Amino acid sequence: MTSTLTxxxxxxxxxxxEVLRGFDLVMSSGEVHAIMGPNGSGKSTLAHALAAxxxxxxxxxxxTIDGVQLLELSATERARHGLLLALQxxxxxxxxxxxxxxxxxxxxxxxxxxxxxxxxxxxxxxxxVLDRFxxxxxxxxxxxxxxxxQVGILRPKFAVLDEIDSGLxxxxxxxxxxxxxxxxxxxxxxxxxxxxxxxxxxELVPTMIHVVSGGRVVATGGPELSAVLEKDGYEPFRVxxx
Amino acid sequence: MKIFAESASTFIxxxxxxxxxxxxxxxFERAGLPQVSDEVWRYAPLGELDLDRxxxxxxxxxxxxxxxxxxxxxxxxxxxxxIDGFCExxxxxxxxxxxxxxGSSTSLSGEALSxxxxxxxxxxxxxxxxxxxxxxxxxxxxxxxxxIVVLNVTHGSSSFPRTQIDLxxxxxxxxxxxxxxxxxxxxxxxxxxxxxxNAALQLITYQRLAPSAWHVxxxxxxxxxxxxxxxxxxxxxGHYNRSRNDAEMLGLGSENELRTTFLGSGSQVHDFRTHQMxxxxxxxxxxxxxxxxxxxxxxxYTGLIEIEKGAKRTDARQTNHNLLLSPTAHAxxxxxxxxxENDVMCAHASSVGPLDELQRWYIExxxxxxxxxxxxxxxxxxNEMLVTLxxxxxxxxxxxxxxxxxxxxxxxx
Numbered sequence: 129m130t131s132t133l134t135x136x137x138x139x140x141x142x143x144x145x146e147v148l149r150g151f152d153l154v155m156s157s158g159e160v161h162a163i164m165g166p167n168g169s170g171k172s173t174l175a176h177a178l179a180a181x182x183x184x185x186x187x188x189x190x191x192t193i194d195g196v197q198l199l200e201l202s203a204t205e206r207a208r209h210g211l212l213l214a215l216q217x218x219x220x221x222x223x224x225x226x227x228x229x230x231x232x233x234x235x236x237x238x239x240x241x242x243x244x245x246x247x248x249x250x251x252x253x254x255x256x257v258l259d260r261f262x263x264x265x266x267x268x269x270x271x272x273x274x275x276x277x278q279v280g281i282l283r284p285k286f287a288v289l290d291e292i293d294s295g296l297x298x299x300x301x302x303x304x305x306x307x308x309x310x311x312x313x314x315x316x317x318x319x320x321x322x323x324x325x326x327x328x329x330x331e332l333v334p335t336m337i338h339v340v341s342g343g344r345v346v347a348t349g350g351p352e353l354s355a356v357l358e359k360d361g362y363e364p365f366r367v368x369x370x
Numbered sequence: 371m372k373i374f375a376e377s378a379s380t381f382i383x384x385x386x387x388x389x390x391x392x393x394x395x396x397x398f399e400r401a402g403l404p405q406v407s408d409e410v411w412r413y414a415p416l417g418e419l420d421l422d423r424x425x426x427x428x429x430x431x432x433x434x435x436x437x438x439x440x441x442x443x444x445x446x447x448x449x450x451x452x453i454d455g456f457c458e459x460x461x462x463x464x465x466x467x468x469x470x471x472x473g474s475s476t477s478l479s480g481e482a483l484s485x486x487x488x489x490x491x492x493x494x495x496x497x498x499x500x501x502x503x504x505x506x507x508x509x510x511x512x513x514x515x516x517x518i519v520v521l522n523v524t525h526g527s528s529s530f531p532r533t534q535i536d537l538x539x540x541x542x543x544x545x546x547x548x549x550x551x552x553x554x555x556x557x558x559x560x561x562x563x564x565x566x567x568n569a570a571l572q573l574i575t576y577q578r579l580a581p582s583a584w585h586v587x588x589x590x591x592x593x594x595x596x597x598x599x600x601x602x603x604x605x606x607x608g609h610y611n612r613s614r615n616d617a618e619m620l621g622l623g624s625e626n627e628l629r630t631t632f633l634g635s636g637s638q639v640h641d642f643r644t645h646q647m648x649x650x651x652x653x654x655x656x657x658x659x660x661x662x663x664x665x666x667x668x669x670x671y672t673g674l675i676e677i678e679k680g681a682k683r684t685d686a687r688q689t690n691h692n693l694l695l696s697p698t699a700h701a702x703x704x705x706x707x708x709x710x711e712n713d714v715m716c717a718h719a720s721s722v723g724p725l726d727e728l729q730r731w732y733i734e735x736x737x738x739x740x741x742x743x744x745x746x747x748x749x750x751x752x753n754e755m756l757v758t759l760x761x762x763x764x765x766x767x768x769x770x771x772x773x774x775x776x777x778x779x780x781x782x783x
Contacts, residue, residue, distance in 0.1 A: 179735045182727055207737035219732040223750025232746055233736040261750065278736060 131157040131194050131210065131285045133318060138189035139343075140170075140177040146187065147173040149343035155336070157285050157318040160308070162329055162354075164322075165340035166362045171322045172216065173343075175290040179213035180206055193285065207233070210285030214275035214292055221262035226274065229262055235281050247280035248273070252303045268295035276304055279311070286318040287311070293328040305331035326354050339365045374528075375399075377425040378499060384428075385501075390475040394484035394497035401491045413641055413670040413702065414610060419584065424556045426499055427526030430456040436550055438578065438770065439521055445762045446546070447516025450504060455522075455529040457504040466512030466541070472503040478534050478562040478592055487560075492586040496560040500532035506545070510538030510566065517544040517574075517760060522559065524552040524579070533561040537569040539594075544572040544760055552583035552607070561589040565597035567621065572600045574759060575615075576767070579607035581636060588614040593653075595621030602759060604767065605632040605640055605661075606774055614643040619653035619681075630659040631755040633771065634667030634699065635778045644673040644688075648714075651682040657689065660755055662748060664695035664778045672704040675718070679710040688718040693725065693751055696781040724782050744780045745772075 133155050140148035148170045155161045165171050177184045178191060180203035191198045198206045221229070227244065231237050245255040253273035263271050272292050279287050287308070293301050309332050311317035321328060329337075329351070337354055339347040339362070346365045347353065382391045403419065404411040430453035435443070443449045450469055451458045460469045475497055477486040487493035508514060522531045529552070535545055547561060557579060565571050571591075579585050585608040591599040605611045617626040632640040640663070646655040659671045675686045692701035703720040725747050733743035749772060756768050 180731070181735075182731055202740070203731055203734040204737060204739050204743075207735055212737075213735055215732070219726075219729045221729050221733065221747065221750060223753030224733075224746050228746065229733060229736060229738070232733070232738045232742050261753075282736065 130316070131318065133211075133286050133320070134190070134192045136190045138174070138177065138191060139187040140173050141185040141187055142173055142183065147343055148177065151189070151340075151344060153338060153345065155286075155318055155320065158312050158316040159335040160312060160319040160321065160332055162321050162323055162334040162337045163340055164324070164337060164357060166366070169340045170343040171340055172290055175213055175288050175322055178206070178211060178288055179203060207284070211288065212279060212282055212284035212286070213288045213290065214272070214279055216290040216294065218263050218271050218275055220264045222264060224262050226258045226262055226277070230278065230281050233282055240281070243281060244277055247277040250280070250303065250307050251276045252300050253277065269297070269300060272296055273300065273304065276307060280307065283315045284317065286320060288320045288322070290322050291324060292321065293323050293325050298327070301327060302331050304328075308332050326358050329354055341365050372422060374421040374424055374426070381426040381428060382498060387473055387475055390482060390484060391498045393482070394475070394494045397484055397488055398491055398494040398498060401494065404491055410643070410672070413639060413668065414612065415639060421556070423554070424528040427454040427528055430454045431525035433523075433525050435521070435523065439523070439548065439550055441766055442546065442548055443519055443521060445517065445766070446519035447514065448518045450506065450518065450520045452504055452520060452522045452531050452533075454524055454526045455531045456501045464514060466509040467514060467518070468507045470505040470507065472505045472534070474503070478536065478564045490588065492558050493560050493588050496530045496532055496558050500530040500560065503532045503534055505534045505536065508535070508537045508541040508543050510540055512538070512541045512543070514543035517546050517763065519546045519548060522547065522549045524549070524555050524557050524583070527554065528556040529558070531559045533559070534564070535562075535571065536564045537566050537571055539566040539568060541566065541569045544574075546574045546576060546763065549577045549579055549585070552579040552585070554580075554582045556584045557586075559587045561587075563589070563591045563599060565591060565593050565599050567594045568596045569594070570598040570600075572760065573602070574763065575601065575603040575613070577605045577607055577611060577613070578770070581607060581609060581638065583608045584610050586610075586612045589616065591617040591626060593617060593619045593621055593624035593626060595650075596623040597621055598625045600627045600758070601629070602755065603628070603630040604755075605630070605642070606770070608638065610639045610641070612641040612643070614645070616645040616647070617655065618647045618649060619655065620649050622650045623652045624650060625653065626655045628655070628657045629755050629758065630661075630671075631752060632661035632669060633752075633774055633778070634661065634663040634669055635665050636667060637665070638667040640667070640669040642669070642671045646673075646675045646686060648675070648677040648681040648684040648686060651680065651684060653681060654685045656687050658755070659690040660692075660751060661701070662693040662695055662751060663699035663701050664780060666696070666698045668700040670702040670704065672706070673718075674706045674708060675716060676708045677711050677714055677716070681711050682713040684711065685715040687716075690720040692722040693748065694723060695725075695748070695778065730782075741780075744782065745775055748775055748780070
């Protein structure tokens with residue numbers, strides 16, 4: 129069954145400043161949507177607000193999965209309704225092992241470690257890294273890939289990836305892109321990828337690209353939009369907020 | 371203090387070494403119970419302590435062990451049973467390990483107990499009222515494979531267990547001193563450890579007394595040249611849980627690692643005192659104290675690192691982290707350094723605070739409930755303390771901590 133993620137008129141405040149100013153997006157499971165835009169355009173704010181980060185205050189708007197209003201739900205409930213955020217800077221959780229976190233998150237414990245190892249290998253992460261406490265003593269690139277292991281195990285309807293490409297070398301980036309591409313067919317995962325770089329989209333083919341500026345989507349198009357961005361940058365799309 | 375004093379007097383009169391016990395008792399009477407005006411006792415609910423609620427137990431009271439104690443003993447290579455402070459005769463089948471019941475009132479330091487502990491009221495009580503000293507000797511060069519469990523159970527209204535562990539040169543052993551029972555009782559253990567040259571003792575002091583018990587314990591390690599003492603102190607039970615853990619690094623290159631852990635709930639008070647004495651050079655001490663306080667419980671950690679003049683190239687580290695699990699819980703941390711030598715490395719750090727909100731959000735955002743997220747984090751907090759336990763015990767202790775945690779109410783901001 130196809131699921132739909134609908135974001136309408138989302139306005140979000142961070143530290144007293146309105147950063148998202150009426151954000152709209154509709155996507156279905158199995159699709160890949162890329163959100164691109166300059167620094168400060170509100171991309172990460174969108175990711176954090178979707179996952180109910182306590183530092184982000186929703187002022188207005190609506191976010192639904194198949195009609196269920198997520199904004200009224202806790203972070204836990206949003207995840208249980210199929211939304212998972214892979215963070216740009218995931219937190220360190222001392223003393224907690226990744227496997228215990230995944231079991232608590234509802235992963236089937238049968239052969240879990242083997243499946244985690246497989247997921248790790250698919251994104252070129254050494255499986256031994258998963259013996260360490262969650263995100264402790266991991267490099268930036270290892271953290272990104274550890275987040276991908278969680279995506280692969282928890283199989284969300286919609287995976288939101290906040291700059292999953294930063295800190296990854298070209299080879300690892302390709303592996304992550306291929307893993308995500310595979311997810312779109314394996315469990316019909318909807319991928320919402322926030323990215324600075326076109327490179328991620330070479331092997332992860334976007335259904336749609338949304339250019340964000342000033343807290344809103346200012347342009348939407350197919351994969352061809354990526355070539356325009358490559359050539360002209362974000363400048364033609366920049367909006368200034370009065 | 372009539373009832374308690376009368377039972378003490380009868381008990382002392384009936385023991386073969388009545389004279390030296392009387393000396394300790396006189397010392398206790400002279401000093402009297404501590405007052406909250408004494409700095410080192412300021413956190414103890416001494417106003418609630420009426421010794422006449424207790425009487426000296428004249429003979430051990432038989433009763434079945436708890437399931438937990440049975441599980442623990444199943445993992446042991448040797449079990450030494452001490453009921454109400456009375457050690458049962460045990461014939462060790464481990465070569466090089468002997469268990470003796472010693473009627474003399476002598477410290478492992480060689481001094482009379484009444485002299486060594488003359489300024490410590492509760493230790494004086496132990497010196498006067500312990501039925502005898504349980505002495506575990508591990509001969510030079512003996513490597514003991516499985517843990518030795520000293521099972522201390524209190525059924526009476528008081529117990530004064532006294533244990534001495536003596537490791538000869540190059541010996542290596544793991545010992546668990548376990549305490550349970552003690553409902554409405556006063557439990558005052560006094561333990562000493564002599565670790566000979568190049569010997570290593572891994573010690574787990576596990577206190578799981580009833581929530582109504584008063585527990586005032588003191589342990590001292592005497593470390594010879596290149597000796598190692600790794601001690602984990604886990605305090606779960608007791609209404610008032612006081613644990614003083616000292617190490618005297620007497621030999622060059624000796625090492626002391628001390629990890630103290632507690633979990634407070636209800637109106638418990640956990641009072642941890644540590645004293646690391648670097649007497650010889652190149653001695654190392656690492657101290658990690660981690661505890662969580664829930665409900666209306668409170669804790670205090672007071673640690674002193676003392677480095678003697680001449681103890682060159684000493685390395686001493688002290689860390690104390692406290693987790694507040696309710697707005698009405700309270701934790702105090704008082705690290706102290708007393709350094710009389712320049713050529714040393716010394717560091718201390720401490721923190722007190724609630725669970726980290728962003729860490730919790732991260733866990734929740736994977737689909738974990740708030741409750742579960744908090745329990746994962748608290749278990750993680752204790753994990754650092756439990757990872758150093760021997761494998762056969764770690765699982766048991768971890769399950770125990772988990773089950774206690776399950777009954778604790780967590781209130782976070």
